[in-house]
Amino acid sequence: MKKTKNSIAPYEAVGVICAQSIGEPGTQMTMRTFHYAGVAEHVPTGLPRLIEIVDAKKEPKKPIIDIYLKKSYRSQAEAEKVAKELGSVFISDVASVNDDLENLAIRIKYSEKDGKVLGVTFNMLKKVIEEFSTDIRVSGSKMLLKPKPLKGKKGEKKRITAKFVRKLANKMKNAIVKGVKGIHRAVVIRDEKGEYFIRASGFNIIGASEHPAVDPSRVYTNNVKEIERIYGIEAARNAIKKEINDVMNMQRLYVDIRHITLISDAMTHSGDIKSIGRHGLSGQKTGVLGRAAFEETVKHLINASSIAEEEHLVGVTENIIVGQTVPVGTGKIKLLMKRTK
Amino acid sequence: MLMTKKSKPKEGKTAVYLNGKFVGYHPDGKSLANRLRERRRMNELNYQVNIFYNSRVNELHLISDRGRVRRPYLVIENGKIRFTPEIVKRVKNNELGWQHLVKMGIIEYLDAQEEENTLIASRQEDITDEHTHLEVDPSNIFGVVASVLPYPEHNSSPRITMACAMAKQSLGIYATNFGTRYDTRAYAMYYPQQPVVSTSVYKALNLKEKSAGQNCVVALMSHHGYNMADAIVVNRSAVDRGLFRVVMFKTYETEERLYPGGQKDSIELPTPEVVGFRGEEAYSHLDEDGIVIPESAVKGRDVLVGKTSPPRFLEEISVFGAIEEKKRESSLPLKSGELGKVDSVLITEGPSGNRLVKARIRSVKTPEVGDKLASRHGQKGVIGLLVPHENMPFTECGVVPDLIVNPHAIPSRMTAGHLLEMLGGKAGAIGGKLNNGTAFSGDTEEQYRELLEKAGFDEYGEEVLYDGVTGKAIKVKIFVGVIYYQRLHHLVSNKMHVRSRGPVQLLTHQPTEGRAREGGLRFGEMERDCLIGYGASMLIKERLLEESDKTVQLVCSECGSTATHDYARNRNLCPVCGSENVQSVEISYAFKLLLDEIKSLYIFPRLLLGKKGG
Known part of the structure; x- marks a missing residue:
């Protein structure tokens, strides 16, 4: 009984209602952006972020990862320590790397000041640099590195060129001395419940979970694609729901969760994340006319003609185009009359 | 600012520019500016020259260009206004006028740049030692329109x-000469x-x-x-x-145009032989020269100036060998829905020397809801x-x-x-x-x-x-x-518009757009979405088909191509497969156009017919 009462009537146009229910408050979204506490960078919120989610972008403009910690690490001090360990530090953060093209070498100068702040000692730096070449001459905080020659196809030694040195120097600058790859600028924040957690830019879920202090069941990122890759499509479905809902709520716009769920379901029901638009959902509509009416009209018509596609007029737009009743609401309901005599 | 000569900044010296051109250096720009201003107030320097010292980049600009907006201020020196009571008295006695005050350096014109060097008090009571100028009147900060608003x-x-x-x-x-003007639209x-x-x-x-x-x-x-x-x-x-109560004047005009081949429009009373003759009724207000009689009461679509044009294409020589002259009607009618009296008529010459007739229509616009x-x-x-x-x-x-x-x-x-x-x-x-x-x-x-x-x-x-x-x-x-x-000139009588039936567009068979064309109101995409959301399928069909561009097309039920009616033998025939098994189908004219357009892409669309009502 209750199920019948609460379920929606057949042929109710849920998609249109969903679109309108999200679209209308969307027009009221302010251009004002709210900042994620602690992360200094500008994280897209509001309409730009909504578009990002719905377009199923591979990576958000500013990915963010929230890392909660195991019980014994939840004090602020402990969290700070973990944050320092997680945040990746590049060589260029603690040292200046300059190519010396005259001598075909690379000069590295360790900055003690930066190193101290970021918790990188000279020896740690040296260890990372040794991976590039073992031919290192150390004098104080300076290092002179001679690149080891590359081996060609037949095992012969290739000559070291200036171009190679320049390339290597740039590669070195971006080598990680410490921390987890893809996690930067980790800061400790207190959530509404008073628990300390780490928020960083980046989305390396596995890398973060490997840290002994991190509670792997409570690592979250706003990168939906990454969630799908690691946890699967159901998790991605929930992530899309949460992300859309958060965007709306942040602007104090409240949309019934069922509308958002519908979007999320539509995007994920096929097993992978599909965007809403030309390359995703709308591009995979069944009817030729429906697709042609949306975007790239000629492309769809020509493709359809080359395989003699039939249009069965199942969609709404298709029927409007040919001038028939729309198979929605009253348009699909038929009456059967029992003829007496 | 245009610089013809690049000036290298010299330590501690002011670069001096005249109208944006570098002139030279001066050891103390600020005092130079003050001395120049002093000279201007003594009328040794023209009052139109403005002096601007930019302390941030240590530059002095003298500007005498055209095109600067300048505004008068009363000059204050050492916290004292130069427009002293004695001078006020002399002004009151008509001994001194505005130009005198400007020449005496009591009133000074500042431009936007020199204003940056000043501190302007809006009221006399506010003057301190720092102030350099006083507004002539505090309401001077407003523009012309805002100055007319009270409080x-x-x-x-x-x-x-x-x-x-x-x-x-x-x-x-x-x-004040509105009665003699021929503005396209005017109110008095x-x-x-x-x-x-x-x-x-x-x-x-x-x-x-x-x-x-x-x-x-x-x-x-x-x-x-x-x-x-x-x-x-x-x-x-x-x-x-x-x-x-307001009277609206509207001017209608038409011209006797020249056509290639020496042909010409003629302003005259059209005869019933003219192609497109509007009927005697429409020309009832015209004089024998084909132009309305002033003070006649005209209403929508009445002709104001009767005009005929030569035929668009040269006629073929008829059987008798004579060229048959068939003129086209091209009169100037009053716009439909309008009402008024002919205020005056002007017959003159257009810019290319053609006869030009203007008729001004007057109608009283009484305030209404x-x-x-x-x-x-x-x-x-x-x-x-x-x-x-x-x-x-x-x-x-x-x-x-x-x-x-x-x-x-x-x-x-x-x-x-x-x-x-x-x-x-x-x-x-x-x-x-x-x-x-x-x-x-x-x-x-x-x-x-x-x-x-x-x-x-x-x-x-x-x-x-x-x-x-x-x-x-x-x-x-x-x-x-x-x-x-x-x-305000938003009058309902100029905006009111309804339509139940009316003209349709030639191409699409859909209703025309806009009040001037007696058009319909667009039932747009978003409106359509609302009906879909509500599930009102029949209503959508009515709006988008029945009340718009419904047509009946013949379709061959064998091959799905559009069929034709053969009037000679009174039967329907498919021109593609020759079948006589043809059905009539209700579709929108826009869809028919779409099919035609698809055909022009070398794609052959077939309409597969189902059972009727199924």
Whole structure:
């Protein structure tokens, strides 16, 4: 009984209602952006972020990862320590790397000041640099590195060129001395419940979970694609729901969760994340006319003609185009009359 | 700024520029600027030269270019104004004029750049030792339009902006020679008045000769819901006596054009042989020369100037060998739905020497429900109801308001100036005196209260009103005042539009667009989405098909291509497969066009028919 009462009537146009229910408050979204506490960078919120989610972008403009910690690490001090360990530090953060093209070498100068702040000692730096070449001459905080020659196809030694040195120097600058790859600028924040957690830019879920202090069941990122890759499509479905809902709520716009769920379901029901638009959902509509009416009209018509596609007029737009009743609401309901005599 | 010669910055020295060109260096730009200004005030340097010292980059600019906007200020030196009482006395005795004061360095013109070096006081009392100039009048900070608004300092700034925008839409006397002009569209007010509360700039511009509005007795109260949401209830009897009555002039013109081949239009009375003859009725107002008789009452589609044109294509020589002249009708009709009298007719020559006829149509636009009125405080509204004099509320002394404005229009918009003008207008009307509402220096509320009290009125302007219908006193006192209202040129009679049936477009068979073409209102995509969302399928079909571009097409049920009707043998035939098994199908004409267009892409669309109604 209750199920019948609460379920929606057949042929109710849920998609249109969903679109309108999200679209209308969307027009009221302010251009004002709210900042994620602690992360200094500008994280897209509001309409730009909504578009990002719905377009199923591979990576958000500013990915963010929230890392909660195991019980014994939840004090602020402990969290700070973990944050320092997680945040990746590049060589260029603690040292200046300059190519010396005259001598075909690379000069590295360790900055003690930066190193101290970021918790990188000279020896740690040296260890990372040794991976590039073992031919290192150390004098104080300076290092002179001679690149080891590359081996060609037949095992012969290739000559070291200036171009190679320049390339290597740039590669070195971006080598990680410490921390987890893809996690930067980790800061400790207190959530509404008073628990300390780490928020960083980046989305390396596995890398973060490997840290002994991190509670792997409570690592979250706003990168939906990454969630799908690691946890699967159901998790991605929930992530899309949460992300859309958060965007709306942040602007104090409240949309019934069922509308958002519908979007999320539509995007994920096929097993992978599909965007809403030309390359995703709308591009995979069944009817030729429906697709042609949306975007790239000629492309769809020509493709359809080359395989003699039939249009069965199942969609709404298709029927409007040919001038028939729309198979929605009253348009699909038929009456059967029992003829007496 | 254009620099012809690049100047290298010299440590501690000021670079001096004349009109953007580098001239040289000076050890102390600031004192040089002051000395130059001193010379200008002694009239040794032309008063049009402005001196600007930029301390940030240590540059001195002397500017005498054209095209700078400059504004006069009174000069202050060492905290003392140079326009001393003695000089004031001499000005009053007509010994000195404005130009003298400029030459004497008492008044100085500053441009936007030199203004950066100054500290300008708006009032004499505010002057300190730091001040360099004083505004001639504090209301000088406003532009021309805003200077004419009364009491802007009592209003919120967005409302002032709106009031300025609306003042430009007001109907009045736009030019004193309006009777002899042939503007495409013009309005003139029957009984324009100058405002009781005006400003010094209004007087200086002599705007009372071209005023655009009338002083109305306004009661601030609600009236049976007919002035909700910014509507205004208007006294019908006042309208009958000429309140806000306006005459609209509209000029129609046509020209005898020349065509290649020596042919020419001719302005004449078209004969029934002319192709496209409109019927005798349409030409009934024309004189024998084919031009309307002045003062004849014309209505929509009546011809104002009869004209015929040569045929578009040269006729073939007929059987008898003579060229048959068939002229085309190309008269100038009055636009449909319009009404008026022919005010005057002008026959002249066009720019290319052709005969040009202009006819000016005059029609009286009496205020009606839906016309727009506005005060000078950004308080606009449309007429919601016209009430006869006897049904309007009246005051103790028998005054009946012209307008009833809803008090809800006031608090959220913070237009206190509106109320103050009502009070000032009332005081002025009672005392027979024009009041001054100039920004920052107008007459004060206290003055008005005193005037009202002396005249035996409530000092706050409130009155006991009696309901015009029942005669009972209204239980609260109502604020009644006199305020200047403008009629804005958004008149319903120029905008009203309906359509039930009407013309359709040639290409799409869909209804035309726009009032001028008697068009329909678009039932757009978003409107369509709403009906889909509601599930009203039949209604969508009605809007998008039945009431739009429904057509019946013949379709071959064997091959799915469009079929034709063979009139000779009275049967339907598919031209592609030759089958006679043809069905008629209801589709939108737009879809037929789409099919045609797809065919033009070398794609053959087939319509596969199902069972009827299935």
